[in-house]
Amino acid sequence: MTVAADGADFLQLSPAAAPVRGLTGWLADAIRAAIIDGRLQAGAPLPATRLLAGDLGVSRGVIVEAYQRLADEGLVSARPGAGTRVLGISRRPAPAERPDLALLPQRWRARAEIDLSPGVPDLSGFPRVAWLRAEKLVLEQASVADLGYGDPRGSQWLRTELAAWLARTRGLRADPDDIIVVTGVAQALALLAQVLRARAVGEIAVEDPGSRGSRDELAYWGLRPVPVPVDEHGLQVDDLARSGLRTVLLTPAHQFPTGVVLAPRRRRDLMDWAAGADALIIEDDYDAEYRYDRAPVPALQASAPGLVAYAGSTSKTLAPGMRLGWLIPPSRLHSDLIEAKHASDLGSPALPQLVLARLIASGELEQHIRLVRKRQRSRRDALLGALHEHLPAARVQGIAAGLHLLITFPGRTGPDTDLAEAILRTGVLVHPLSWHRHRPGVPGIVLGYAAHTPDQLREAVRRIARIL
Amino acid sequence: MTVAADGADFLQLSPAAAPVRGLTGWLADAIRAAIIDGRLQAGAPLPATRLLAGDLGVSRGVIVEAYQRLADEGLVSARPGAGTRVLGISRRPAPAERPDLALLPQRWRARAEIDLSPGVPDLSGFPRVAWLRAEKLVLEQASVADLGYGDPRGSQWLRTELAAWLARTRGLRADPDDIIVVTGVAQALALLAQVLRARAVGEIAVEDPGSRGSRDELAYWGLRPVPVPVDEHGLQVDDLARSGLRTVLLTPAHQFPTGVVLAPRRRRDLMDWAAGADALIIEDDYDAEYRYDRAPVPALQASAPGLVAYAGSTSKTLAPGMRLGWLIPPSRLHSDLIEAKHASDLGSPALPQLVLARLIASGELEQHIRLVRKRQRSRRDALLGALHEHLPAARVQGIAAGLHLLITFPGRTGPDTDLAEAILRTGVLVHPLSWHRHRPGVPGIVLGYAAHTPDQLREAVRRIARIL
Numbered sequence: 001m002t003v004a005a006d007g008a009d010f011l012q013l014s015p016a017a018a019p020v021r022g023l024t025g026w027l028a029d030a031i032r033a034a035i036i037d038g039r040l041q042a043g044a045p046l047p048a049t050r051l052l053a054g055d056l057g058v059s060r061g062v063i064v065e066a067y068q069r070l071a072d073e074g075l076v077s078a079r080p081g082a083g084t085r086v087l088g089i090s091r092r093p094a095p096a097e098r099p100d101l102a103l104l105p106q107r108w109r110a111r112a113e114i115d116l117s118p119g120v121p122d123l124s125g126f127p128r129v130a131w132l133r134a135e136k137l138v139l140e141q142a143s144v145a146d147l148g149y150g151d152p153r154g155s156q157w158l159r160t161e162l163a164a165w166l167a168r169t170r171g172l173r174a175d176p177d178d179i180i181v182v183t184g185v186a187q188a189l190a191l192l193a194q195v196l197r198a199r200a201v202g203e204i205a206v207e208d209p210g211s212r213g214s215r216d217e218l219a220y221w222g223l224r225p226v227p228v229p230v231d232e233h234g235l236q237v238d239d240l241a242r243s244g245l246r247t248v249l250l251t252p253a254h255q256f257p258t259g260v261v262l263a264p265r266r267r268r269d270l271m272d273w274a275a276g277a278d279a280l281i282i283e284d285d286y287d288a289e290y291r292y293d294r295a296p297v298p299a300l301q302a303s304a305p306g307l308v309a310y311a312g313s314t315s316k317t318l319a320p321g322m323r324l325g326w327l328i329p330p331s332r333l334h335s336d337l338i339e340a341k342h343a344s345d346l347g348s349p350a351l352p353q354l355v356l357a358r359l360i361a362s363g364e365l366e367q368h369i370r371l372v373r374k375r376q377r378s379r380r381d382a383l384l385g386a387l388h389e390h391l392p393a394a395r396v397q398g399i400a401a402g403l404h405l406l407i408t409f410p411g412r413t414g415p416d417t418d419l420a421e422a423i424l425r426t427g428v429l430v431h432p433l434s435w436h437r438h439r440p441g442v443p444g445i446v447l448g449y450a451a452h453t454p455d456q457l458r459e460a461v462r463r464i465a466r467i468l
Numbered sequence: 469m470t471v472a473a474d475g476a477d478f479l480q481l482s483p484a485a486a487p488v489r490g491l492t493g494w495l496a497d498a499i500r501a502a503i504i505d506g507r508l509q510a511g512a513p514l515p516a517t518r519l520l521a522g523d524l525g526v527s528r529g530v531i532v533e534a535y536q537r538l539a540d541e542g543l544v545s546a547r548p549g550a551g552t553r554v555l556g557i558s559r560r561p562a563p564a565e566r567p568d569l570a571l572l573p574q575r576w577r578a579r580a581e582i583d584l585s586p587g588v589p590d591l592s593g594f595p596r597v598a599w600l601r602a603e604k605l606v607l608e609q610a611s612v613a614d615l616g617y618g619d620p621r622g623s624q625w626l627r628t629e630l631a632a633w634l635a636r637t638r639g640l641r642a643d644p645d646d647i648i649v650v651t652g653v654a655q656a657l658a659l660l661a662q663v664l665r666a667r668a669v670g671e672i673a674v675e676d677p678g679s680r681g682s683r684d685e686l687a688y689w690g691l692r693p694v695p696v697p698v699d700e701h702g703l704q705v706d707d708l709a710r711s712g713l714r715t716v717l718l719t720p721a722h723q724f725p726t727g728v729v730l731a732p733r734r735r736r737d738l739m740d741w742a743a744g745a746d747a748l749i750i751e752d753d754y755d756a757e758y759r760y761d762r763a764p765v766p767a768l769q770a771s772a773p774g775l776v777a778y779a780g781s782t783s784k785t786l787a788p789g790m791r792l793g794w795l796i797p798p799s800r801l802h803s804d805l806i807e808a809k810h811a812s813d814l815g816s817p818a819l820p821q822l823v824l825a826r827l828i829a830s831g832e833l834e835q836h837i838r839l840v841r842k843r844q845r846s847r848r849d850a851l852l853g854a855l856h857e858h859l860p861a862a863r864v865q866g867i868a869a870g871l872h873l874l875i876t877f878p879g880r881t882g883p884d885t886d887l888a889e890a891i892l893r894t895g896v897l898v899h900p901l902s903w904h905r906h907r908p909g910v911p912g913i914v915l916g917y918a919a920h921t922p923d924q925l926r927e928a929v930r931r932i933a934r935i936l
Contacts, residue, residue: 022636024763025636025639025763028639028766029635029639032639032766032770032771035771036771036772065763069763069765069766071732072729072732072735072765073732073735073765073766073770073771074732074733074734074735074736074739074771075771078732087736119617120616120617123612123615123616124612126615128607128608131607132600132603132604132607135600135603136600139596139599139600140596144591144592144919146789147591147594147787147788147789147790148588148591148787148788148789149587149588149788149789150788150789167497168490168493171493171496171497171500182813183651183813183814183816183817184813184814186811186812186813186814187812187813190811190812190813217811220807220811221811261540264539264540264541264542264546265542266542267540267541267542268542268555271542294533295492295493295533295537297537297540297541298496298500298537298541302500302541303500303503303504303541303542303543304504319615319616319818320615320616320617320618320814321614321615321616321617321618321817321818321819322615322817322818322819323813323814323815323816323817323818324817339688343654343658343685343688343689344654344655344658344812345651345652345654345655345658345791345813346651346652346654346788346791347791348651348791349651349789349790349791349792349817349820350787350789350790350791351789351790351820352817352819352820451612
């Protein structure tokens with residue numbers, strides 16, 4: 001269809017619909033849309049500027065400028081005197097159907113009344129006041145250089161604070177210059193996987209059961225995860241040694257999801273293996289801040305910085321939405337990892353780094369963790385009490401630590417996915433243990449307790465008990 | 469050397485050096501360090517707990533707990549009754565020399581009195597008050613879900629604001645669901661390169677001259693950059709078509725570094741080529757907010773969303789340190805890119821996204837840009853005036869836009885790197901044009917003017933003139 005160059009009806013433009021400001025843009029947008037969707041086809045003349053101006057009750061300059069914009073875009077011709085005509089445009093490919101997000105199976109992403117997914121801290125306790133106060137000081141004091149393109153390793157101040165903080169709380173041995181600020185353990189793993197792939201590493205040992213998210217991420221980056229069994233002493237290092245692999249990812253301070261600690265003997269064996277095989281240990285220290293019965297065992301990195309790439313974050317102490325973490329690799333990987341970080345995003349956002357540095361320096365982070373630890377311990381106790389009362393047959397695994405616990409049902413048969421689905425129908429979302437397993441094993445469910453009050457936890461357990 | 473188990477001299481531990489709190493950690497750290505660096509070797513007995521406690525004037529429980537920690541770490545034996553002895557540790561590989569950062573040639577990273585690197589806005593103008601006010605509201609109103617593991621595409625609110633903002637200012641046609649929030653154009657390019665590599669794309673056309681940073685980044689991710697010449701009408705699309713390539717990265721609104729606009733005819737040819745070759749256009753809209761003479765030409769994406777992956781950021785409007793940007797890909801790449809974003813970092817940090825959404829919604833971002841545009845225009849004018857006065861032979865390239873301009877020296881021979889080095893010796897840092905070139909060409913220098921006052925700019929030009 002060719003539209004007549006009659007200002008009155010042109011594209012059904014209504015003077016009443018014209019905005020008070022931005023008339024030129026409004027008109028150019030309307031004509032552009034008509035050209036692209038075919039209402040105005042190649043060769044169609046646009047109304048004379050004087051005519052259209054009169055019709056729309058706007059100045060002629062508006063129309064001239066709108067036509068000029070379209071000419072700049074190559075959509076209309078602009079030969080002086082010859083009038084303005086629509087130029088042909090190629091047929092553009094039709095947009096495909098918008099695909100579904102399928103990063104997690106739909107069933108585990110459903111909204112539940114009580115969401116006991118592991119790994120989420122009590123976000124209602126996020127230290128909003130302290131954060132804002134620190135941000136205010138940071139904004140007052142930040143230099144121009146602080147806001148520019150920065151060091152890909154992250155803020156020097158934050159790295160200095162982190163080095164001291166991690167030495168104090170986790171025994172880490174790292175200079176500020178050894179640390180790479182990342183956007184969380186997920187980015188730490190992505191960077192490590194990229195650098196290892198480039199060095200022809202194709203496989204990595206992971207804990208079984210172990211974090212499904214980490215496993216999937218490593219596979220995405222081309223490192224095939226090879227399961228190594230976990231028992232009540234943690235990763236079975238003998239199996240690891242027999243595998244012939246030279247890279248391992250593990251959670252020694254509080255194994256996910258079983259909650260066990262890597263036993264002293266296993267630690268020694270692991271380090272001996274790594275030293276002998278010239279191997280790399282990736283230590284995911286995801287929730288070591290939360291040990292309720294005693295001080296947590298120091299990081300592996302503390303006794304073997306040359307063998308360990310250590311990763312941690314604020315996801316469990318502040319909030320996952322912060323996307324703020326750190327990676328302390330052995331020096332032989334350091335420069336490749338910085339290059340990977342630079343090629344990925346140039347470096348992490350500046351302001352949150354400076355705020356975190358301030359919160360560490362002022363002691364407010366430590367104070368916050370102490371508070372949260374107390375609250376989480378009482379939640380854990382409430383959950384344990386309810387399990388004892390309503391689910392006496394369930395076996396609770398792991399040490400008094402972290403944000404979740406695992407219960408298994410040794411006598412039970414049938415897949416725990418069915419169990420989790422039945423529980424979900426009562427409004428309670430839990431992860432089935434098999435979701436985090438490579439190989440089949442005893443059924444179980446993982447219960448994240450940190451984000452819920454004792455009452456909510458007791459209610460959740462009552463509902464789970466009804467299913468069982 | 470084996471240290472005698474005599475509490476008095478043990479590791480030269482001084483009761484005076486012991487901290488008031490955290491005694492256990494202090495003692496465990498000291499012993500661990502001695503084991504690792506060889507002062508305490510395998511088989512060495514630790515002092516009896518009672519002895520050491522007396523010597524240090526602390527309770528015996530402190531010593532017992534410290535030894536227990538070391539036993540948990542597998543560093544000492546803990547056989548009841550037999551005393552505590554150091555266990556052997558493997559020889560760990562010696563840490564390698566710490567490598568230099570070599571991401572940019574050292575000479576261009578030197579601190580200069582007047583740094584005219586392109587691409588850095590006036591960071592002294594960062595809207596600190598507006599940002600803090602917005603952050604305060606965000607912290608007051610953010611829900612628990614806002615702080616959790618979020619949608620890898622980014623905050624729904626920010627995507628909604630961005631869709632409207634980009635439609636209004638750049639003509640973009642995108643639903644909020646089409647947008648992926650990224651940490652800047654650098655991350656947008658990284659994700660695109662990863663997804664294209666996975667689809668067996670191995671080469672990408674880039675502008676010559678063009679951004680050195682982008683070129684290096686693409687090469688890092690395995691896309692070989694193939695130069696296509698730029699002239700005063702922008703990218704030479706005929707050359708692109710002849711190359712047989714099916715992917716191109718360009719800066720159509722304000723070419724970097726030449727400052728030209730892609731001419732209307734070239735835009736049409738580019739879209740026709742892309743539609744015919746089923747190609748992908750990556751549009752880097754890095755500084756389109758700053759056009760000083762008239763409204764900027766709309767984005768290519770506005771007329772062909774199915775052919776264009778559009779990328780932009782707040783690096784030039786707010787600050788590079790924000791690391792906050794957006795990617796609007798054709799729908800056929802959408803789901804792969806989300807997967808890549810998720811595998812890279814799970815998603816961008818939450819708080820800055822919400823703050824930006826608020827700054828757009830309140831009109832404060834627009835107000836800020838209008839202010840900065842005015843200031844930058846006067847800086848550009850000052851620079852042009854000084855060039856006219858002191859360097860009349862230099863040819864100024866490009867339109868009245870952006871944060872930098874390019875001057876070339878058509879008659880001059882000799883590499884512009886020598887020129888830039890001579891200029892650096894006067895305390896002024898400029899990029900030589902050849903730094904952004906693939907193939908040799910007329911010498912030139914790129915002058916970023918946004919971060920400097922008119923007086924500083926005039927002083928810089930006087931110094932440059934002395935060299936020439």
